[in-house]
Amino acid sequence: MAEKELNQILFIGEKMVPVQPGQTILEASLAAGIPHYHACGGKAQCSTCRVLVTEGAENLSEPNVREKLAQSRIKFPNEVRLACQTQVIGQPVKLHRIIRDETDRCLYINDASGEDMLQAxxxxxxxxxxxxxxxxxxxxxxxxxxxxxxxxxxxxxxxxxxxxxxxxxxxxxxxxxxxxxxxxxxxxxxxxxxxxxxxxxxxxxxxxxxxxxxxxxxxxxxxxxxxxxxxxxxxxxxxxxxxxxxxxxxxxxxxxxxxxxxxxxxxxxxxxxxxxxxxxxxxxxxxxxxxxxxxxxxxxxxxxxxxxxxxxxxxxxxxxxxxxx
CATH class of the missing domain: 3.30.70.1230 (Nucleotide cyclase, GGDEF domain)
Known part of the structure; x- marks a missing residue:
């Protein structure tokens, strides 16, 4: 029996990333070597891993309770998803990382940790x-x-x-x-x-x-x-x-x-x-x-x-x- 083909995500401007069954977008991108920022550790306590989906929104899992809570508080549009909470259930899927360049990073990353990082x-x-x-x-x-x-x-x-x-x-x-x-x-x-x-x-x-x-x-x-x-x-x-x-x-x-x-x-x-x-x-x-x-x-x-x-x-x-x- 032929092995089922893995779904893939195209990170626009970066690379095509294979997704293992049960992996979130964040887990897949990190496994592929993409420096995907996730300040809270992928627990839906921040929104820094969010991605903009340009194609294939229907091929993603429905927002779970954690993501819905974040969406209600942050008010981001439907095409923006939390990578740490979203799984790929089909293809094609194309998306952008929102925090991806040095200017973006400077807005959120400093040399501090702990509470100072949360304040950042x-x-x-x-x-x-x-x-x-x-x-x-x-x-x-x-x-x-x-x-x-x-x-x-x-x-x-x-x-x-x-x-x-x-x-x-x-x-x-x-x-x-x-x-x-x-x-x-x-x-x-x-x-x-x-x-x-x-x-x-x-x-x-x-x-x-x-x-x-x-x-x-x-x-x-x-x-x-x-x-x-x-x-x-x-x-x-x-x-x-x-x-x-x-x-x-x-x-x-x-x-x-x-x-x-x-x-x-x-x-x-x-x-x-x-x-x-x-x-x-x-x-x-x-x-x-x-x-x-x-x-x-x-x-x-x-x-x-x-x-x-x-x-x-x-x-x-x-x-x-x-x-x-």
Missing amino acids: IGEEKKLTLFFLDIRDFTPFMQAHLPFDVIHIMRRLFRIFSNAITSHQGRIIETAGDGLYAVFGLETSLRNAVQAAVNAGNQIFRDLEVFNQTYLQHYFNYYLQVGIGLHVGRVILGNIGIGVNNNLSVMGFPVNVAARLQNATKELNNNFVISAKAFQLLKNQPQETICTNINLKGVKEAFAVYLIGQPFRKPATLEANILAAE
Whole structure:
């Protein structure tokens, strides 16, 4: 009895590849020596092995549960398949590897491994999101020389950075007189929430020392910050822009944290934390205020805890502004 002829795949621009019974496209291509990238190890946890089928889609197996889940999340078209989950059941089949040249590789491959590699290809993770803004800094800028403004900013951001990094946080972005940081890249969410609160409280303490011993002494001015804190599942990855291939963290929980920071003004409290984050705290502050607020993009009233202190009265700030001028 003649042996059944093996099905074959034409990898366009590369080679014709025989497929053994039961092999996936990825397994067949690797066996044929094609450097087919598969960051997750062929477990449908990424989409880097995806291929574009130009002919013979009907000769491929139907998407399995893993591939359907990936398709629903990534929204790629029907002619794009995950090579690690797809088998060849007939011929002809012609396809392209989507990640195949050096430019493609540079978008996804770096010298790191482990969590850094996951961040390079993009992942979802529950993180603690930390937004900080300096209050009433514009009048200070208007009243002082550029050198003094930048000098004070450098002093302030050193305070912020030291507190955040010493509690295993990571600053994601700075913009003007504010910053955005995350906690939980290398620890549990519960530990991350506590670390973020501890970092915020350290900032308040260190900023007060800076005000009393330096800023008021040399500039007759007093600065305050507002902090908003939330937790949630976000998307993170290295977008490949900037000298350090900056990590980007995105998602609706990020927007919520930013809006909580902004709400510190109307709530007259320098530390506002979502109820969801507060419930995860190991050491919950005893003196807190729980209230509901309206947040843009959130249909229902949003529960928050005020765990900080009221801001200094505007009259006191105004006196400092006039003195600085």
